[in-house]
Amino acid sequence: MNEALGQWLLNRKLNIGYGLFSPPGLAFSGTPGQSVRDILREQALADAVAVHIAAQGEFASSLARVADVRARLAGQPALAWALQPKPRIAARAREAPGLLRQAGAVLPAFVGVFLWPLLLVILPLAAWLAWPTRHGTSAAILSILLFLVLVFAATALALVGSYIAFRRGEDADWISDAAPTLDQSKAMFARENAHGYAHNHMMSHTVRKPGMIRAVTLRLAFMVIAKLTALNPRPGFLGDIGTIHFARWITLPGTRDLIFFSNFGGSWESYLEDFITRAHAGLTGVWSNSIGFPRTRNLxxxxxxxxxxxxxxxxxxMTYTPFWFSAYPTLTTSNIRTNALIRRGLHSETEVEAVEWLSLFGSSPRPAGKLDTPQIQSIVFGGLGFKPEGRLLTVRLGEDQAANRTWLRELMPDIAFNDGRYIKDDAVVTLALTPSGLSRLGLPDQALESFPVAFRLGMRGEGRAHILGDDPHASQWWWDAEPVEAALLVYGDDCSAVERQVSAIREALKACGSIVNQIDLTTVGEKLVDRKEPFGFVDGVSQPAIRGTYRGLRNADPIHLVEPGEILLGYPDNRGTIPPGPSMDARYDPTMMLPITSSDAGFTETIKSNPRSIGLNGSFLVIRQLEQDQKGFWDYCEKQAHAFAKFFPEPAICDAEFIAAKMIGRWTDGSSLVRNPYMSATKLKVLYGTSEGGATMREKARPADASATPVETGDRAAPPATRAPKPDNDFLFGTEDPQGLRCPYGAHVRRANPRDSLSPGSMEQVEINNRHRILRIGRGFAAEGDRQAGLMFMCLNADIERQFEFIQQTWMGSVKFHGLDKEADPIAVTGEAGRNGFTIPVRTGPVSLEPLPRFVTLRGGGYFFVPGRQLLRYLAHEALP
Known part of the structure; x- marks a missing residue:
């Protein structure tokens, strides 16, 4: 009986397609390349492996857990088949195809399917025209060319005419608003979501609109869907929909009856909503050829x-289906794909793969943008401000790589990884390496060459002084003139904890190197308003929030949110791509300690020969020790306030802080000039409404000559006195202060992060701006002897040239920034460029301050790389090749 039924079905098989002679139709599978046998076997395997994993104890690594599972399966004959590698899946593009690639897939197929009958006309006539006995050679060629031009012109006219007729038909089509009858609905509801199945079935019958044009456009729609679906980087997905098990469009031979039936995960409502939201174009392309479909345009x-x-x-x-069969009624397409990954992941060969494989049980593989936090040094999650005491060490290593690696192995337990909120030690270390440091720890030269040029040249390398606005002949460089191999940031709960950690580092270095520079950092205040740099301004107010970190997930304004790849290597950046990072040949990593460069392969590739990623979870650290002339800065501001107070009317108070705030772009308490144009939020709260002897304190604070005719600086109304004095940052310069009347164009914070200033109101400009953001993690350092206090500027970024150097050169160092002329950043440029002055716009014209002296001097620094845990483990390994 089964054989007879099988033969009966085969005899009635329809070879559907979109060709001119095939019954129009299209078939789609949500689990391509997987047979029912494979799906059922892999489900049994996944169930068994889950039991093994639940029974496991502690292991040294995730890779060891995978090895244990393999050993258990080897002892189970019914599951030992899974230990044989599954055939490799053909590689697909990992990005959605662009318009050019889509056109390249569709247009040749269109010509081959629909225009080939032209050849039946062109070839015989061309042969007739070219017949040598009828014409001479030149005349034959000319005749053929003229004929082809006429044919193509006629074809184009025919296509245009058909399109016009088609569009008129679309505009005139009848639209049905008919609803299903109550009996129809009852019959379908009785069979939907039944028996606890994980998926449903639907069948639809419509009638194709009459006419030759609709016969062609139906086939055209099937062709476009088939070609574009084949380009989808995720096999088994129709657009973004991945819940379909099977779907079929069939036109019954000799009729205009169009049948659609499908098995899909979830409810009918969710299935239709998915199509409406994610794949409406394809659905419209097919069903718009049916009578009664909602109004369409251009198919x-x-x-x-x-x-x-x-x-x-x-x-x-729809019509209800009396019966339908499912070989795996409890499985969704997601289950099936996960089970396939479980089978492939049994052959994991690296720790990264093993971790992702284990996540398949009750979770899912880590998305490309999800931070692998245990592999990232804690400094990346913020400046570790909860460890208030700190010291910066620079280290020089010897040429004995084995001794250097021994030192690194001893240091590894003290290096902080993961979100710093979980740190329990009283002192922790951040390790950053220079190119020579990586080399002396055993990284091959071939790997070093894959690092960016700016990092390899260093902050004092060829051309860097010109880019950064530094003095290339600085005679008072405090740091040791010879290169170092590492920078260590030691942060602790108190000074004694830091000293103990530094002593341990110094003792361990005796066998391989020494501490060169040692700089104590100032204590970090518990609150942001207490964290002030030496000029007295709250520091660290404006920071990007990395998507996926605690701050990024909590309440960051979207204008400050950046993708992980803007700060960390190996993750998607703001453009959605993963930039190429440092890598090395597989032969230097025979034990497979490092992740492969294509870590999103999904267990589908043989990875032993793949290049290794050495940059993953790392970031580039810029350090600049900046001495600050506090007295010179405030003396200058005091002098300018006395000279120019008459240009700034009430309610502004033109004192030294007012001039300083105009140059910095914020008040000393961190409140912005954009939102507080006349005085700081703190001063506003103190002054307004408080009087002595009939005069307000604000009036007493005004300079004596401020009674001269004022020039407006902006809105005259004072903000409410109840505003809390706190730093604010969620504003847009271009939208709220497009003329720079509140925060001058040349102010430090406006240069460092222009937001939409260069194109007011443009969120596209904000997105462009965010491609240049840096994560600042600096701390101050105290005065010592004749050396003044200053800022140990430190920042993290994924691309030194595109981020830190771009900001320093194009925004801060440029004397033409934002239409200005002959003035650079008033404090951040340490060389001689831009010493001409500073412009404060007012409504009647600019106010130009006197030429600025140098307030900040570069005393040391360099470019470093903060490695992820896997690279550090590789470098600390006892036996590198």
Missing amino acids: FQDGATDGERFKRFARQS
């Missing part, structure tokens, strides 16, 4: 986007 537009009308049409066209 693929509108239609299904009219959601409620479309669902009514779909439901009314």
Whole structure:
């Protein structure tokens, strides 16, 4: 009976397609390349492996857990088949295809499917025209060319005419608003979501619109869907929909009856909503050829986007199915794909793969943008301000790589990884390496060459002084003139904890190197308002928030949110791509300690020969020790306030802080000039409403000559006195202060992060701006002897040239920034460029301050790389090749 039924079905098999002689139709599988046998076997395997994992004890690594599972399966004959590698899946592009690639797939198919009958006309006539006995050679060639031009012109006219007729038909099509009858609905509801199945089944019957044009456009829609679906980087997905098990479009031979049936995960409502939101163009392209479908344009537009009308049409066209078969009724397509990954992941060969494989049980593989926090040094998650005491060490290593690696192995337990909120030690270490440091720890030269040029040249390398605005002949460089191999940041709960940690580092270094520079950092205040740099301004107010970190997940304003790849290597950046990072040949990592460069392969590739990623979870650290002339800065501001007070009317108070705030772009308490144009939020709260002897304190604070005719600086109304004095940062310069009347164009904070200033109101400009953000993690250092206090500027970024150097050169160092002329950043440029002065815009014209002296001097620094845990483990390994 089964054989007879099977033969009966085979005899009635329809070879559907979109060719001119095939019954129009299209078939789609959500689990391509997987047979029912494989799906059922892999489900049994996944169940068994889950039991093994639940029974496991502690292991030294995730890779050891995978090895234990393999050993257990080897002893189970019914599951030992899984230890044989599954055939490799053909590689697909990992990004959605662009318009050019889509056109390259569709247009040749269109010509081959629909225009080939032209050849039946062109070839015989061309042969006739070219017949040598009829014409001479030149005349024959000319005749053929003229004929081809006429044929193509006629074809173009025919296509244009057909399109015009088609569009008129679309505009005139009848639209059905019919709803299913109550009996129809009852019959379908009785069979949907039944028996606890993980998926449902639907069948729809519609009638194709009459006419030759609709016969062709139906085939055209099937062709476009087939070609574009084949380009999808995720096999088994129709657009973004991944819940379909099977789907079929079939036109019954000799009729205009169009049948659609599908097995899909979830409910019918969710299935239709997915199509309306994610794949409405394809659905419209096919069903718009049916009588009664919602109004469409150009075959693929509108239609299904009219959601409620479309669902009514779909439901009314449905007919219940008396019976349907599912070989795996409890599995969704997601289950099936996960089970396939479990089988492939049994052959994991690296720790990264093993971790991701274990995440398949009750979770899912880590998305490309999800931070692998245990592999990232804690400094990346913030400046570790909860460890208030700190010291910066620079280290010189010897040429004995074995001794250097021994030192690194001893240091590893003290290096802080993961979100710093979980740190329990009283002192922790951040390790950053120079190119020579990586080399002396055993990284091959071939790997070093893959690092960016700016990092390899260093902060004092060829051309860097010109880019950074530094003095290339600085005679008072405090740091040791010879290169170092590492920088260590030691942060602790108190000074004694830091000293103990430094002593341990010094003792361990005796066998391989020495501490060269040792700089105590100032104590970090508990609150942001207490964290002030030597000029007295709250520091660290404006920071990017990395998506996926605690701050990024909590309440960061979207204008400050950046993707992980802007700060960390190996993650998607703001453009959605993962930039190429440092890597090395597989032969230098025979024990497979490092991740492969294509870590998103999904267990589908043989990885032993793949290049290794050495930059993953790392970041580049810029350190600049900046001495600050506090007295010179405030003396200058006091002098300018006395000279120019008459230009700034009430309610502004033109004192030294006012001039300083105009140059910095914030008040000393961290409140912004954009939101507080006349005085700081703190001063506003103190002064307004408080009087002595009939005069307000604000009036007493005004300079004596401030009674001269004022020039407006902006809105005259004072902000409410109840505003809390706190730093603010969620504003846009271009939107709120497009003329620079509150925060001058040349102010330090406006240069460092212009936001939309260069194109007011443009969020696209904000996105461009965010490609240059840096994560600042600096701390101050105290005065010592004749050396003044200053800022140990430190920042993290994924691309030194695109981020730190771009900001320093194009925004801060440029004397033409934002239309200005002959003035650079008033404090951040340490060389001689831009010493001409500073411009404060007012409504009647600019106020130009006197030429600025140098307030900040560069005394030391360099470019370093903060490695992820895996690279540090590799470098600390006892036996590198």
